[in-house]
Amino acid sequence: MSDTYLGMPSFPQAAKASTRDTRLRANLTHATRTIRDKRARAVAELDDWAQLREAGKRIKDRTLRHLDGYLVQLEQNVTAAGGTVHWAADAAEANRIVADLVKATGESEVVKVKSMATQEIELNEALAAEGITAYETDLAELIVQLGEDRPSHILVPAIHRNRGEVRDIFAAKMGEWGRPAPEGLGDSPAELAEAARLHLREKFLRAKVGISGANFMVAETGTLVVVESEGNGRMCLTLPETLISVVGIEKVLPTWRDLEVFLQLLPRSSTAERMNPYTSFWTGTSDGDGPRDFHLVLLDNGRTDTLADEVGRQALRCIRCSACLNVCPVYERAGGHAYGSVYPGPIGAILTPQLRGTASAVDASLPFASTLCGACYEVCPVAIDIPEVLVHLREQVVERDGPGHRTERAVVRAGSWLLDHPAALGAVERWASRTRGLHPRRLPTALARAWTDSRDLPELPEAPFRDWWRKSR
Numbered sequence: 001m002s003d004t005y006l007g008m009p010s011f012p013q014a015a016k017a018s019t020r021d022t023r024l025r026a027n028l029t030h031a032t033r034t035i036r037d038k039r040a041r042a043v044a045e046l047d048d049w050a051q052l053r054e055a056g057k058r059i060k061d062r063t064l065r066h067l068d069g070y071l072v073q074l075e076q077n078v079t080a081a082g083g084t085v086h087w088a089a090d091a092a093e094a095n096r097i098v099a100d101l102v103k104a105t106g107e108s109e110v111v112k113v114k115s116m117a118t119q120e121i122e123l124n125e126a127l128a129a130e131g132i133t134a135y136e137t138d139l140a141e142l143i144v145q146l147g148e149d150r151p152s153h154i155l156v157p158a159i160h161r162n163r164g165e166v167r168d169i170f171a172a173k174m175g176e177w178g179r180p181a182p183e184g185l186g187d188s189p190a191e192l193a194e195a196a197r198l199h200l201r202e203k204f205l206r207a208k209v210g211i212s213g214a215n216f217m218v219a220e221t222g223t224l225v226v227v228e229s230e231g232n233g234r235m236c237l238t239l240p241e242t243l244i245s246v247v248g249i250e251k252v253l254p255t256w257r258d259l260e261v262f263l264q265l266l267p268r269s270s271t272a273e274r275m276n277p278y279t280s281f282w283t284g285t286s287d288g289d290g291p292r293d294f295h296l297v298l299l300d301n302g303r304t305d306t307l308a309d310e311v312g313r314q315a316l317r318c319i320r321c322s323a324c325l326n327v328c329p330v331y332e333r334a335g336g337h338a339y340g341s342v343y344p345g346p347i348g349a350i351l352t353p354q355l356r357g358t359a360s361a362v363d364a365s366l367p368f369a370s371t372l373c374g375a376c377y378e379v380c381p382v383a384i385d386i387p388e389v390l391v392h393l394r395e396q397v398v399e400r401d402g403p404g405h406r407t408e409r410a411v412v413r414a415g416s417w418l419l420d421h422p423a424a425l426g427a428v429e430r431w432a433s434r435t436r437g438l439h440p441r442r443l444p445t446a447l448a449r450a451w452t453d454s455r456d457l458p459e460l461p462e463a464p465f466r467d468w469w470r471k472s473r
């Protein structure tokens with residue numbers, strides 16, 4: 001499998017292949033059901049979950065309304081604490097900034113904390129083109145990297161792999177990247193974790209440059225926050241001499257009081273924990289403690305365009321908890337790779353087309369990758385109305401796009417004219433009833449056939465309802 005998302009097919013095409021993969025579906029069903037059941041129990045423990053959710057939504061909305069001011073405040077406080085802030089308009093600029101910073105250290109290796117923003121800009125590939133090797137240190141990201149695979153879930157990037165597959169990947173590939181897997185490696189969680197620990201430890205101790213994202217940034221003190229479960233993040237954030245953090249501009253929060261709300265929402269909603277095991281905070285640099293050089297790259301990459309859309313901007317509230325993926329019936333069956341983006345599932349279906357636009361086949365198809373059942377909205381800890389944004393984006397695609405949508409629009413226009421003209425509607429209904437014996441069970445044209453591939457056309461009655469009503473009364 002390719003490790004980039006360039007040239008991905010549209011969602012329906014990609015999903016066709018993944019829904020036939022029975023092992024993938026079994027892995028996904030088992031994992032998503034386990035996580036969502038645990039999450040439901042963790043959330044039910046709090047009497048004030050609804051109030052926390054509302055508070056999270058309002059804090060994010062208020063911050064987004066005044067984003068420019070909070071970002072400038074953040075920059076001032078990071079700089080005052082000894083850090084350097086860089087602004088990147090797009091992925092190419094962010095990658096160039098990071099590559100130049102790494103090259104300036106004279107190093108050709110970096111260790112990475114799990115980060116969606118760096119995956120979004122395909123930083124590893126950009127660094128590789130400059131002769132710099134990036135080592136992923138999150139366990140699931142390590143599995144994806146060693147397997148030359150792509151992440152398929154926001155929180156559990158290797159969710160599509162089972163333990164046996166992970167064992168095989170470790171045994172075959174660890175030696176190519178550093179310390180090989182132990183002889184006779186089994187597939188128990190303890191053995192796999194120990195193999196990863198031994199493999200990664202030598203990288204932590206050797207690395208001079210660390211790269212991270214951040215879950216949140218606190219404007220009032222210029223502090224960055226990473227929450228994680230494994231401790232690999234803490235190693236990357238504290239051991240290297242240089243730390244580079246690439247963070248989307250929407251991750252800023254005004255104050256520590258605001259942060260308190262999200263530190264309650266995120267762990268319960270993502271890993272179903274009351275509190276995540278490791279929460280790391282850093283503010284610029286400190287003498288004799290942690291990195292001597294700290295750089296923050298603030299990434300736009302489509303976010304200000306998203307902010308300009310009054311309906312779509314709510315996607316920027318997302319705290320990447322992944323709860324919406326775990327309840328989505330479409331994600332559970334199609335898997336993450338079908339979304340052609342680092343952001344799969346319901347949040348990917350609304351975020352990716354806004355960040356990247358809808359010019360490509362896959363991006364234009366994403367707003368349609370949903371049943372609109374609303375389960376994603378119900379679980380979202382910051383109350384993003386994903387179905388509302390999906391319908392909004394569908395309208396934009398239909399207004400603009402391809403023959404399928406043109407046909408659909410023509411049919412809807414004809415239908416609305418007919419409903420406005422009762423005499424014509426009656427005539428069409430009568431004609432349709434009289435010729436009902438001749439109607440095909442499946443629609444003939446390629447565009448319409450998809451509708452009748454899995455369902456019969458409804459049988460028409462002998463007479464239209466209005467004729468029957470007139471006669472029988």
Ligand code: SF4
Binds near residue numbers: 376379381382383384
């Ligand atoms: S949209 Fe909501 S539920 Fe989905 S990942 Fe973002 S915060 Fe979590």
